[in-house]
Amino acid sequence: MSLQQSGDELVVSEDPLHPANLIPELCRGFYQLGWVTGTGGGISIRVGDKVYIAPSGVQKERILPAHIFVLPFPQAAPSPHGDRVFLRRPSLNLKESACTPLFWNAFDLRDAGSCIHTHSQNAVMATLLWPGDVFRISHQMIKGVRLGGMGKALSYLDTLEVPIIENTPNEEDLKDSMAEAMVKYPDAAAVLVRRHGIYVWGSDWEKAKTQTECLDYLFELAVKLKAANIPLVKDESN
Amino acid sequence: MSLQQSGDELVVSEDPLHPANLIPELCRGFYQLGWVTGTGGGISIRVGDKVYIAPSGVQKERILPAHIFVLPFPQAAPSPHGDRVFLRRPSLNLKESACTPLFWNAFDLRDAGSCIHTHSQNAVMATLLWPGDVFRISHQMIKGVRLGGMGKALSYLDTLEVPIIENTPNEEDLKDSMAEAMVKYPDAAAVLVRRHGIYVWGSDWEKAKTQTECLDYLFELAVKLKAANIPLVKDESN
Amino acid sequence: MSLQQSGDELVVSEDPLHPANLIPELCRGFYQLGWVTGTGGGISIRVGDKVYIAPSGVQKERILPAHIFVLPFPQAAPSPHGDRVFLRRPSLNLKESACTPLFWNAFDLRDAGSCIHTHSQNAVMATLLWPGDVFRISHQMIKGVRLGGMGKALSYLDTLEVPIIENTPNEEDLKDSMAEAMVKYPDAAAVLVRRHGIYVWGSDWEKAKTQTECLDYLFELAVKLKAANIPLVKDESN
Amino acid sequence: MSLQQSGDELVVSEDPLHPANLIPELCRGFYQLGWVTGTGGGISIRVGDKVYIAPSGVQKERILPAHIFVLPFPQAAPSPHGDRVFLRRPSLNLKESACTPLFWNAFDLRDAGSCIHTHSQNAVMATLLWPGDVFRISHQMIKGVRLGGMGKALSYLDTLEVPIIENTPNEEDLKDSMAEAMVKYPDAAAVLVRRHGIYVWGSDWEKAKTQTECLDYLFELAVKLKAANIPLVKDESN
Numbered sequence: 001m002s003l004q005q006s007g008d009e010l011v012v013s014e015d016p017l018h019p020a021n022l023i024p025e026l027c028r029g030f031y032q033l034g035w036v037t038g039t040g041g042g043i044s045i046r047v048g049d050k051v052y053i054a055p056s057g058v059q060k061e062r063i064l065p066a067h068i069f070v071l072p073f074p075q076a077a078p079s080p081h082g083d084r085v086f087l088r089r090p091s092l093n094l095k096e097s098a099c100t101p102l103f104w105n106a107f108d109l110r111d112a113g114s115c116i117h118t119h120s121q122n123a124v125m126a127t128l129l130w131p132g133d134v135f136r137i138s139h140q141m142i143k144g145v146r147l148g149g150m151g152k153a154l155s156y157l158d159t160l161e162v163p164i165i166e167n168t169p170n171e172e173d174l175k176d177s178m179a180e181a182m183v184k185y186p187d188a189a190a191v192l193v194r195r196h197g198i199y200v201w202g203s204d205w206e207k208a209k210t211q212t213e214c215l216d217y218l219f220e221l222a223v224k225l226k227a228a229n230i231p232l233v234k235d236e237s238n
Numbered sequence: 239m240s241l242q243q244s245g246d247e248l249v250v251s252e253d254p255l256h257p258a259n260l261i262p263e264l265c266r267g268f269y270q271l272g273w274v275t276g277t278g279g280g281i282s283i284r285v286g287d288k289v290y291i292a293p294s295g296v297q298k299e300r301i302l303p304a305h306i307f308v309l310p311f312p313q314a315a316p317s318p319h320g321d322r323v324f325l326r327r328p329s330l331n332l333k334e335s336a337c338t339p340l341f342w343n344a345f346d347l348r349d350a351g352s353c354i355h356t357h358s359q360n361a362v363m364a365t366l367l368w369p370g371d372v373f374r375i376s377h378q379m380i381k382g383v384r385l386g387g388m389g390k391a392l393s394y395l396d397t398l399e400v401p402i403i404e405n406t407p408n409e410e411d412l413k414d415s416m417a418e419a420m421v422k423y424p425d426a427a428a429v430l431v432r433r434h435g436i437y438v439w440g441s442d443w444e445k446a447k448t449q450t451e452c453l454d455y456l457f458e459l460a461v462k463l464k465a466a467n468i469p470l471v472k473d474e475s476n
Numbered sequence: 477m478s479l480q481q482s483g484d485e486l487v488v489s490e491d492p493l494h495p496a497n498l499i500p501e502l503c504r505g506f507y508q509l510g511w512v513t514g515t516g517g518g519i520s521i522r523v524g525d526k527v528y529i530a531p532s533g534v535q536k537e538r539i540l541p542a543h544i545f546v547l548p549f550p551q552a553a554p555s556p557h558g559d560r561v562f563l564r565r566p567s568l569n570l571k572e573s574a575c576t577p578l579f580w581n582a583f584d585l586r587d588a589g590s591c592i593h594t595h596s597q598n599a600v601m602a603t604l605l606w607p608g609d610v611f612r613i614s615h616q617m618i619k620g621v622r623l624g625g626m627g628k629a630l631s632y633l634d635t636l637e638v639p640i641i642e643n644t645p646n647e648e649d650l651k652d653s654m655a656e657a658m659v660k661y662p663d664a665a666a667v668l669v670r671r672h673g674i675y676v677w678g679s680d681w682e683k684a685k686t687q688t689e690c691l692d693y694l695f696e697l698a699v700k701l702k703a704a705n706i707p708l709v710k711d712e713s714n
Numbered sequence: 715m716s717l718q719q720s721g722d723e724l725v726v727s728e729d730p731l732h733p734a735n736l737i738p739e740l741c742r743g744f745y746q747l748g749w750v751t752g753t754g755g756g757i758s759i760r761v762g763d764k765v766y767i768a769p770s771g772v773q774k775e776r777i778l779p780a781h782i783f784v785l786p787f788p789q790a791a792p793s794p795h796g797d798r799v800f801l802r803r804p805s806l807n808l809k810e811s812a813c814t815p816l817f818w819n820a821f822d823l824r825d826a827g828s829c830i831h832t833h834s835q836n837a838v839m840a841t842l843l844w845p846g847d848v849f850r851i852s853h854q855m856i857k858g859v860r861l862g863g864m865g866k867a868l869s870y871l872d873t874l875e876v877p878i879i880e881n882t883p884n885e886e887d888l889k890d891s892m893a894e895a896m897v898k899y900p901d902a903a904a905v906l907v908r909r910h911g912i913y914v915w916g917s918d919w920e921k922a923k924t925q926t927e928c929l930d931y932l933f934e935l936a937v938k939l940k941a942a943n944i945p946l947v948k949d950e951s952n
Contacts, residue, residue, distance in 0.1 A: 040617060059686060169616070455833070515924050644870070
């Protein structure tokens with residue numbers, strides 16, 4: 001198979017901002033933040049008609065450009081055997097990410113350019129300390145988060161809402177409940193998965209990443225506020 | 239436009255201690271410390287008649303010298319359209335920092351050479367656990383903090399005071415209340431903003447940074463002391 | 477003594493994935509994670525008929541390839557003086573790891589390819605907060621852990637069990653109780669040592685490392701859940 | 715003044731393990747660990763008849779070999795003006811460390827080869843949560859600590875004791891009470907200073923550093939045990 005046919009040229013670039021170079025670099029940063037411990041979590045970046053995704057079940061801090069999957073956007077019809085179609089698969093026995101259908105929710109329902117999944121303990125704790133189907137916080141530094149993840153920035157006077165869905169044994173099975181939550185909460189920039197983690201999106205990788213950081217900061221703060229008996233939504237304390 | 243006219247020469251230097259090189263390096267360190275998560279926070283450095291400031295709304299750990307704004311000091315009269323005057327603006331669609339008027343408080347009211355703004359959770363928690371308009375601590379390692387941020391170092395026997403002002407939706411609107419707090423507490427080396435973060439200054443970037451570290455250390459310790467029911471000011475426990 | 481006879485050639489390689497290069501690199505990472513503070517902890521890697529082990533009592537973040545011990549696998553009969561037989565000993569007054577017999581449990585009883593020992597505070601706290609002889613958790617991200625450390629991945633619906641054994645003054649004396657726990661809990665991927673740390677294994681260094689990360693993540697989360705009065709096993713809360 | 719006379723040759727070496735190169739490297743690591751935040755803390759290394767010490771009041775993560783002070787050992791009689799005698803002073807307006815007399819306690823009373831001072835919050839919290847004049851812990855990983863900091867390693871069955879002295883406004887004034895505590899507790903490898911930090915020593919920089927890590931690990935664990943109502947000394951719980 002020639003280089004052209006293999007798709008390997010899709011992940012070879014000298015530009016450090018090319019998705020095949022960015023994803024390994026960003027995943028190393030996510031590892032330092034405790035977001036992708038033990039192979040969990042990852043990131044997808046969509047540029048034009050291509051989606052770049054990190055592989056599943058590997059050490060995220062050791063990904064190389066050669067490990068990246070490239071998929072067509074919009075999604076191609078599955079093969080006659082029901083398999084997903086790829087523009088490029090790494091030749092290293094790597095498995096595609098089980099998060100793929102969930103990343104696609106962000107592309108299809110929000111027109112996002114990037115989606116990040118973390119197993120951050122701050123996110124998990126938020127889903128356990130607030131047992132309802134939505135996490136709410138106000139009067140904190142929420143202005144780094146955008147309406148629906150894509151629109152204008154929230155104001156200090158808004159209340160940030162992140163829906164929480166229940167976990168399932170297989171990551172793929174979260175697709176429908178995540179989509180429902182995104183429709184029910186059109187202003188949400190993310191969906192929490194109880195006892196599991198979070199999906200956050202943005203118009204590009206920078207906005208997806210900075211919003212993931214803002215949300216994680218808020219979850220971490222929320223856990224501390226809970227321990228100190230301080231309500232998350234200011235009005236509740238009146 | 240020639241290089242001379244564009245002001246680009248103001249941010250090109252081989253000296254690692256030139257403000258245009260220092261600000262990116264320091265911001266990477268602040269990111270590791272959790273002070274500038276998700277684009278929040280920043281630093282300004284004043285050298286002679288120039289002030290160097292990081293842009294707004296960008297990933298602080300990825301700033302480059304080419305991203306730095308340079309302003310004249312003292313501040314030039316606004317343009318006929320009311321716009322701030324710059325010696326150099328980055329040509330990258332970057333927005334000037336909303337903290338600019340707050341940094342200027344430190345330059346004007348204290349003759350500071352540098353001012354740092356963080357969203358550190360330790361500072362935010364301090365403003366929530368101590369609901370009054372001033373944070374006080376004594377008999378801890380406060381001797382890294384200077385009187386008014388600029389004078390002689392505090393002694394172990396002094397009580398450190400940091401005024402707390404209330405947050406506003408727009409960062410610029412903090413200018414007056416921050417200035418008032420600085421006048422009311424002339425010995426304070428910083429101003430806390432409730433549910434938001436802190437502004438700390440010093441005679442140069444080194445003293446601004448080490449005082450920010452000392453204060454953040456004290457806020458972190460204060461939160462732990464509160465959880466352990468140990469008073470912050472020693473006399474109160476008598 | 478020639479290079480051939482000294483065994484030094486066993487730890488010289490330009491391949492960054494050679495065990496003699498990997499062990500120093502991995503130990504630097506373990507140090508960052510707080511797993512091998514103050515010379516504690518370590519890792520062994522078995523490749524074919526050789527076992528590579530970090531030395532005892534040294535700063536784990538400063539190990540060099542030249543410091544690595546190489547032992548034959550299966551273990552050679554001890555020398556007439558009862559000494560362990562080595563294929564290569566570093567010529568630097570370094571002591572063999574006291575963990576050697578414990579690493580061997582993983583090789584002999586599970587056919588593991590790598591075994592990691594940490595003094596992680598998360599593991600130690602888990603053994604103190606749950607005083608019985610087994611740590612159990614369910615409905616969290618346990619799918620990064622494999623049955624017996626070597627088989628198929630656990631499901632979200634399984635309950636993860638890690639046996640806990642009591643510490644002894646000499647590390648070597650843990651060999652028998654660790655082996656007993658491994659036989660009693662054939663599905664366990666690790667053995668906790670109360671007031672001391674944990675031993676985790678896998679079919680190769682990657683699986684040993686990612687399982688150690690998953691387990692440490694779960695212990696850290698468990699400590700937080702305990703402080704928040706949330707049961708570790710979901711059914712118990714019904 | 716020639717290079718010979720200035721003493722500059724005492725801090726120029728290509729050996730990364732030369733004290734003038736090691737101290738900057740170690741201080742960068744201490745900064746990462748939160749031990750020397752905001753210019754606090756430091757390290758001294760004694761080799762033969764020379765003592766190398768980091769300067770006071772500077773950012774410890776930015777020290778260069780040229781910043782290091784070199785003093786004679788044993789200490790030379792003060793100058794007619796009462797000034798300390800140096801083999802080499804940096805020509806950079808740097809102040810000698812106020813810890814010098816305290817480091818000397820370790821050299822004189824224990825024949826130590828290195829002494830480390832930190833402002834670690836774990837150490838400070840230990841002095842606040844245990845208000846007596848000694849910190850005690852048993853049945854944890856104390857075997858990384860040596861009798862008196864210099865002798866044989868403690869056993870798992872021993873009880874580790876670290877005396878606590880009261881802080882003074884001037885660091886130098888701790889000299890006598892630190893010396894008294896060292897005489898009263900000859901087996902102690904360190905002295906805690908209430909509301910301030912700790913001094914730890916060892917026969918060389920490696921043993922001073924690994925013992926500082928072990929002790930800091932134990933203080934951190936102790937704070938967690940206190941919050942969970944678990945006694946530090948096992949027998950007390952019977």
